[in-house]
Amino acid sequence: MKTRKQGRDVLIFSSLLVAALLAGCQGERGAGDGRAASAQSDSGGSRNGDFGPPQGRPVDAVLTSPPQVPPPTGRKAPAKVIVKLDVVEKDLPISEGVTYTFWTFGGTVPGSFIRVRQGDTVEFHLRNLPDSKMPHNIDLHGVTGPGGGAASSFTAPGHSSRFTFKALNAGLYVYHCATAPVGMHVANGMYGLILIEPPEGMPPVDKEYYVMQGDFYTTGKYREKGHQPFDMEKAIEEHPTYVLFNGSEGALTGDKALTANVGDTVRLYVGNGGPNLVSSFHVIGEIFDKVWFEGGTRFQENVQTTLIPSGGAAIMDFRIEVPGSYVLVDHSIFRAFNKGALAILKADGNENKAIYSGKEVDYVYLGDRAQPNMKAVETAAVAAKTGELSLEEQVAAGKALFAGTCSTCHQPEGQGLAGVFPPLAKSDYIAADPKRVPNVVLHGLSGAVKVNGTDYNSVMPPMSQLTDDEVANISTYVLNSWGNPGGRVSKAEAARIRQTQVAGAPAEH
Numbered sequence: 416m417k418t419r420k421q422g423r424d425v426l427i428f429s430s431l432l433v434a435a436l437l438a439g440c441q442g443e444r445g446a447g448d449g450r451a452a453s454a455q456s457d458s459g460g461s462r463n464g465d466f467g468p469p470q471g472r473p474v475d476a477v478l479t480s481p482p483q484v485p486p487p488t489g490r491k492a493p494a495k496v497i498v499k500l501d502v503v504e505k506d507l508p509i510s511e512g513v514t515y516t517f518w519t520f521g522g523t524v525p526g527s528f529i530r531v532r533q534g535d536t537v538e539f540h541l542r543n544l545p546d547s548k549m550p551h552n553i554d555l556h557g558v559t560g561p562g563g564g565a566a567s568s569f570t571a572p573g574h575s576s577r578f579t580f581k582a583l584n585a586g587l588y589v590y591h592c593a594t595a596p597v598g599m600h601v602a603n604g605m606y607g608l609i610l611i612e613p614p615e616g617m618p619p620v621d622k623e624y625y626v627m628q629g630d631f632y633t634t635g636k637y638r639e640k641g642h643q644p645f646d647m648e649k650a651i652e653e654h655p656t657y658v659l660f661n662g663s664e665g666a667l668t669g670d671k672a673l674t675a676n677v678g679d680t681v682r683l684y685v686g687n688g689g690p691n692l693v694s695s696f697h698v699i700g701e702i703f704d705k706v707w708f709e710g711g712t713r714f715q716e717n718v719q720t721t722l723i724p725s726g727g728a729a730i731m732d733f734r735i736e737v738p739g740s741y742v743l744v745d746h747s748i749f750r751a752f753n754k755g756a757l758a759i760l761k762a763d764g765n766e767n768k769a770i771y772s773g774k775e776v777d778y779v780y781l782g783d784r785a786q787p788n789m790k791a792v793e794t795a796a797v798a799a800k801t802g803e804l805s806l807e808e809q810v811a812a813g814k815a816l817f818a819g820t821c822s823t824c825h826q827p828e829g830q831g832l833a834g835v836f837p838p839l840a841k842s843d844y845i846a847a848d849p850k851r852v853p854n855v856v857l858h859g860l861s862g863a864v865k866v867n868g869t870d871y872n873s874v875m876p877p878m879s880q881l882t883d884d885e886v887a888n889i890s891t892y893v894l895n896s897w898g899n900p901g902g903r904v905s906k907a908e909a910a911r912i913r914q915t916q917v918a919g920a921p922a923e924h
């Protein structure tokens with residue numbers, strides 16, 4: 416069902432479209448090349464985006480950091496727009512307790528959002544900060560001209576360069592660095608979006624956000640703590656360690672979640688920087704009312720998941736009818752739950768039981784992101800590094816991780832689920848040998864077991880995707896909770912147990 420407001424937007428948009436088409440027809444350019452005659456829908460291509468020389472005084476483009484989007488240009492005539500973008504190489508968190516050396520446009524991943532109007536003449540200034548180690552340049556997919564600006568913008572550290580282009584085609588375009596090795600510059604976060612508004616502007620909405628997916632390759636495992644270098648081998652093999660929205664796990668969750676109110680129309684400008692993966696972009700619990708697929712001119716309606724190629728983008732509108740947490744994911748779903756491709760849009764407002772009966776999205780979808788206390792994991796990582804990791808810190812970190820990893824089956828208080836999942840609370844199986852905990856976590860457990868007098872004969876899959884730190888902290892949390900005997904598992908111990916070739920039940924002592 417379309418709301419009246421959306422119906423109106425569509426109307427306004429289509430009438431503007433008609434007006435634009437008419438303007439195009441009245442334009443001075445004829446069908447001189449013979450192609451234009453073939454189809455009535457022929458738009459005349461890029462030439463229709465040339466509205467002549469810039470008028471008025473030059474304007475400075477408003478650039479924003481993600482997830483913010485600059486306001487509409489509001490212009491009715493072509494202008495000269497000055498864009499100043501700095502390349503900054505810097506260490507930033509990629510996950511809790513994990514840092515990575517990103518190469519950025521404007522100090523963020525993705526880079527600053529640029530918004531201009533079709534027909535504008537853009538004077539682009541690219542500055543590479545003096546403390547950079549690499550030269551960089553920029554290829555904007557919205558540029559008509561060889562290399563999209565790349566050759567004219569090659570900039571050594573401490574230098575700046577300038578080139579000018581006319582934004583002939585409206586649409587949402589990716590920009591990225593194209594300095595060799597290109598894949599490495601892109602993998603390090605060198606991409607962003609430029610919106611070239613159609614002459615009439617985009618239909619108005621209540622909230623606009625900027626989200627961009629990227630895949631990242633580190634030498635360590637997913638969530639392996641400390642500083643992680645780029646892994647060229649993994650990048651070539653296309654085996655990402657992380658798949659992320661806005662450059663870091665948790666960039667858009669917890670108190671950094673996107674926000675909206677019931678009744679709002681929300682627009683997402685979503686890009687995919689790659690370098691390798693194609694995104695199956697989906698918002699759990701929403702249906703896109705409109706998707707300007709591939710960032711182009713036409714929109715599709717009533718879409719569940721939209722495909723965003725590497726180096727491509729899409730615009731999507733939807734209206735919030737019911738409050739709660741909506742989860743943005745790449746629906747290649749292991750990426751969401753095991754590589755980080757997960758963001759949250761938190762909507763406030765009154766329930767509407769006629770549309771949905773209520774209840775927050777549960778931890779099944781939010782995973783450990785439902786917990787606001789992932790800070791504990793970072794604290795433990797820092798303490799471990801300095802060799803001063805306390806039992807309390809290990810327990811706190813383990814608690815946060817347990818919620819996302821174990822509680823689905825063993826339940827939040829370790830009470831288990833009758834007949835299906837054995838209890839971890841006051842478990843005599845654990846009490847008989849506390850080292851069984853890290854063993855079971857790393858190698859799984861199958862076959863008959865008796866826990867607190869009840870028989871279970873099921874399968875727990877190995878959780879070997881967890882890092883040694885995570886196994887140590889989760890195990891320590893379990894051992895020190897719910898009446899279990901206490902004790903500690905160290906990272907070194909977890910690493911040793913990982914190497915043991917125990918299949919199924921851990922060895923008896």
Ligand SMILES: [Cu+2]
Nearest residue numbers: 551592594600
């Ligand atoms: Cu670069």
